[in-house]
Amino acid sequence: MQLALPIAKVRHPALAFVGIALLAVALTALPFALASIGTAWVRITNLAILYCFLALGLNIVVGFAGLLDLGYIAFYGVGAYVYALLASPHFGLHLPFWIILPLGALVACIFGVLLGAPTLKLRGDYLAIVTLGFGEIIRIFLNNLSRPFNLTNGPQGITLIDPFRIDGYSFGKVHSLGPLTFSTPINYYYFLLVVLLAVVALNLRLQNSRIGRAWEAIREDEIAARAMGINTRNMKLLAFAMGASFGGIAGGMFSAMQQFISPESFVLVESIMVLAMVVLGGMGNVFGVIVGALLLSFVPEILRYTVGPVQNALFGRTLIDPEVIRMLLFGLALVLMMLFRPAGVLPSAVRKRELETRPAQAATGGRS
Amino acid sequence: MATPDTGVLLDARGITKQFGGVLALADVAFSIRRGEIYGLIGPNGAGKTSLFNVLTGIYPADGGEFVFDGQSLSGLKPNDVAARGIARTFQNIRLFANLSALENVMIGRHVRTRAGVFGAIVRDRRTRDEEAAIEKRAYELLAFVGVHRRANDLAKHLAYGDQRRLEIARALATDPKLLALDEPAAGMNATETAGLRGLLDQIRQTGVTILLIEHDMRLVMSVCDRVLVLDYGRKLAEGPAAEIQRNEKVIAAYLGGGITLETRRRA
Numbered sequence: 001m002q003l004a005l006p007i008a009k010v011r012h013p014a015l016a017f018v019g020i021a022l023l024a025v026a027l028t029a030l031p032f033a034l035a036s037i038g039t040a041w042v043r044i045t046n047l048a049i050l051y052c053f054l055a056l057g058l059n060i061v062v063g064f065a066g067l068l069d070l071g072y073i074a075f076y077g078v079g080a081y082v083y084a085l086l087a088s089p090h091f092g093l094h095l096p097f098w099i100i101l102p103l104g105a106l107v108a109c110i111f112g113v114l115l116g117a118p119t120l121k122l123r124g125d126y127l128a129i130v131t132l133g134f135g136e137i138i139r140i141f142l143n144n145l146s147r148p149f150n151l152t153n154g155p156q157g158i159t160l161i162d163p164f165r166i167d168g169y170s171f172g173k174v175h176s177l178g179p180l181t182f183s184t185p186i187n188y189y190y191f192l193l194v195v196l197l198a199v200v201a202l203n204l205r206l207q208n209s210r211i212g213r214a215w216e217a218i219r220e221d222e223i224a225a226r227a228m229g230i231n232t233r234n235m236k237l238l239a240f241a242m243g244a245s246f247g248g249i250a251g252g253m254f255s256a257m258q259q260f261i262s263p264e265s266f267v268l269v270e271s272i273m274v275l276a277m278v279v280l281g282g283m284g285n286v287f288g289v290i291v292g293a294l295l296l297s298f299v300p301e302i303l304r305y306t307v308g309p310v311q312n313a314l315f316g317r318t319l320i321d322p323e324v325i326r327m328l329l330f331g332l333a334l335v336l337m338m339l340f341r342p343a344g345v346l347p348s349a350v351r352k353r354e355l356e357t358r359p360a361q362a363a364t365g366g367r368s
Numbered sequence: 369m370a371t372p373d374t375g376v377l378l379d380a381r382g383i384t385k386q387f388g389g390v391l392a393l394a395d396v397a398f399s400i401r402r403g404e405i406y407g408l409i410g411p412n413g414a415g416k417t418s419l420f421n422v423l424t425g426i427y428p429a430d431g432g433e434f435v436f437d438g439q440s441l442s443g444l445k446p447n448d449v450a451a452r453g454i455a456r457t458f459q460n461i462r463l464f465a466n467l468s469a470l471e472n473v474m475i476g477r478h479v480r481t482r483a484g485v486f487g488a489i490v491r492d493r494r495t496r497d498e499e500a501a502i503e504k505r506a507y508e509l510l511a512f513v514g515v516h517r518r519a520n521d522l523a524k525h526l527a528y529g530d531q532r533r534l535e536i537a538r539a540l541a542t543d544p545k546l547l548a549l550d551e552p553a554a555g556m557n558a559t560e561t562a563g564l565r566g567l568l569d570q571i572r573q574t575g576v577t578i579l580l581i582e583h584d585m586r587l588v589m590s591v592c593d594r595v596l597v598l599d600y601g602r603k604l605a606e607g608p609a610a611e612i613q614r615n616e617k618v619i620a621a622y623l624g625g626g627i628t629l630e631t632r633r634r635a
Contacts, residue, residue, distance in 0.1 A: 202489055226446040
């Protein structure tokens with residue numbers, strides 16, 4: 001059984017402890033190291049952590065329960081707008097973040113159920129198309145709900161969103177502690193890191209539980225799952241609701257960090273990107289999904305800063321527009337990844353076995 | 369309604385099911401007593417699996433009703449039927465192929481356990497105790513059907529006979545009152561079938577009633593107390609195994625002959 005955390009399986013507990021301690025120190029020191037290169041990199045890291053939340057949330061729906069969702073970014077948008085509307089001059093509301101973040105999760109959760117309920121009987125391609133439509137509907141609403149009543153301020157988006165504030169400590173301001181300078185992105189980094197650890201623990205526990213097993217059963221064979229007494233309707237709705245809540249929380253944090261949001265942040269490409277993170281990292285494996293999210297967040301950024309200088313160094317001038325070649329290289333990397341590691345960077349044990357043994361399974365007449 | 373007979377576990381009354389113009393089940397009635405092994409036989413296409421699917425709520429019946437343990441099963445979904453105490457296996461094995469044998473049986477415990485999202489996340493004492501109990505019971509059931517040595521192997525990597533046994537263990541994990549087996553001996557060799565016969569007897573001894581669809585006549589006649597014969601969706605005969613074996617209509621349905629041709633023309 002894999003009830004325990006993978007870390008607990010390490011043969012030498014002392015070594016594992018040292019490893020965890022080193023990792024903790026590294027993660028604590030990371031933002032200051034990055035800030036010495038440029039504050040932009042701390043911001044990129046923060047966004048990467050947000051994508052980890054999104055990928056982990058989508059992993060519940062796609063990886064655990066096997067429901068292909070192409071409109072996931074809608075929940076991110078819902079969470080972001082809930083935060084923006086309740087903590088900005090737009091309506092003159094300035095509620096504290098510890099009220100709005102859970103509220104955003106709740107609203108996103110309701111939208112998750114709204115999406116889940118009519119799609120309960122759909123699977124695979126059909127479900128993908130409906131969820132894709134749902135994502136677009138939300139975005140178009142955000143874009144157009146400025147009339148007759150100005151709810152979302154249309155394509156201009158919402159500006160001057162409040163940053164997080166804990167008892168007078170505003171995340172939006174620079175704070176000094178001895179020789180250390182806590183800039184805005186660094187403040188958020190620590191907050192995001194703590195939430196990320198909580199979300200990872202939560203995902204691992206969900207996976208190895210009665211609920212997680214029910215999701216896996218639905219993914220493997222829905223009819224058998226129902227015959228075994230699993231209420232597939234409730235379990236699917238639960239997967240949609242849980243996944244959407246994670247998206248909603250991530251959206252709220254995005255709002256506060258950026259202090260400006262517009263419908264343009266919640267387009268279809270974002271949904272596809274998050275799905276690519278889940279698939280590339282290893283569907284169903286919590287750590288794999290995190291690796292996927294980090295890779296797909298950082299690689300394009302690293303390319304952005306290296307493609308131009310490398311060309312200059314090699315040819316003495318810029319031959320191809322860095323912005324074009326960047327996405328070209330990125331796409332190529334994705335294609336190669338899927339060709340050579342179809343189960344992802346860190347495949348879940350189950351997916352790996354599934355892909356390895358597909359021919360044998362076909363031979364014995366098993367269902368795929 | 370007839371006099372309530374505490375000896376009857378499942379009472380089927382006028383079960384009818386149509387697929388388009390095809391009458392799959394026509395007014396089928398029978399009753400299964402507690403503790404017996406009840407056979408369901410008939411030529412291919414007789415409606416045996418359709419009857420299973422209607423019983424377990426996969427298809428709604430077009431007419432008639434099942435009364436199980438004193439309560440009607442009308443309108444219940446498959447998961448509700450499982451919760452009432454009917455567990456089934458499938459003609460073409462439907463295991464959770466990419467999960468381990470143990471996990472397959474643990475999923476069978478789902479309907480008899482309670483832990484929700486909160487328990488899963490907080491992992492309180494009750495949830496941990498429940499998890500331990502689920503795992504223990506799953507191991508016991510694997511041992512009961514004799515697949516415990518393969519507990520951590522993937523379901524799809526098990527030998528065919530073991531997959532059949534694992535499916536039975538998974539069904540037993542739901543604590544059924546009635547275990548409905550759809551051709552459990554299909555594809556088994558003589559030794560495996562003999563083993564299955566022993567297993568069926570053992571299951572009966574634990575107090576579980578068994579409804580058995582099977583083509584292997586030797587198995588049916590040796591293990592079943594009573595047998596129902598279906599042909600073209602209609603009840604052809606019902607009675608003790610020995611009587612069914614001598615029933616001329618049944619012999620005709622299986623072997624062909626003048627009587628059968630007459631029957632078919634009418635149907």
